[in-house]
Amino acid sequence: MELETFLHLPTEEVACIVRDAGPKVCVFPINGTRRWLILEHPEAVAEDFVEAYLNIAGRRHVELYRLFFDHGIDTLLTPVFGPDILARGEGYDELIRDGLSWFARGQDFLDFYDAYDVRVRVYGDYRRYLEPTPYAEVIDDCEAIEQRTASHSRYRIFFGICAHDAAETVAEIGVRFHQMHGQLPTKREIIEAYYGEYVAPVDFFIGFDKFAAFDMPLVATGNEDLYFTVAPSPYLHARQLRTILFDHIYARPKGESSYTDMTEVDWATMRDFYQANIGNTSGIGISHRTGIWYPLPQVQFSDKLTLHCTDR
8 A cells, every 4th residue: 555545545445444453542632722723713812712712623623533533543532631731820710611611511522422423531630630629610521421422332532631640540549449359450440440441552642742742641551653743733634644544554563673584775775864864863843932842854865765655
């Protein structure tokens, strides 16, 4: 399968290929939303930022979830909120309060869950962090949306709230389990208790901005493929997602490379590539005077290296 062929397949066929490769768990924190909103919808932002954020950005979130599910992904983990946002000050109160209930109350979200048969779960230490705040009512919203979608079975979305560190919650899970059963829980039982149901190890993570994978406790194994978009997450489109899926399914070897099968030409090609890139580092960037970080291109290809996609 060549990349260009894959990019031009009907969406239903791409979805079949993705599913045939096995059930996929993708972590997709949608970051850079405010930048995208200000750049693409300046008039709406100037009129009412909170309303624009909740309505326009909310619809874009739903569009992105549809995009993933239409392409054969069946489980999405999407971290939406961390405790650092609680410290941003009173100016964020309305956005935090309404934004946290976004996915649980918004009609666009509710219609989407019903139309796509999506089961919703909320994971993280949100009870511990939100109970002593003015946003405690969000806990009820989280429980309500889980109950409302409990019978849905085609797709799953796990929203992460304060899922940055699972250590204390996992300890509590272990204590409660031992009190009830007289033994320690297995890893699967811990995952089920933390996420509300079992989640398989993450297959790939799509982040934005500085290279950092986060908020996927217990299901990150180090074997997940990591991708980082250069533009904010809301700019993600079908071609870009397909390019990521192609790389994940076809381009990245799923086992150790076989050095014994490499010819002298293969070794020479490898050496030329590494020699051309000594001193280059993926993840290096520059900081603009405003504090915005921009990645710098680093990879150089030698004349001998022909870029091609291997056959399936």
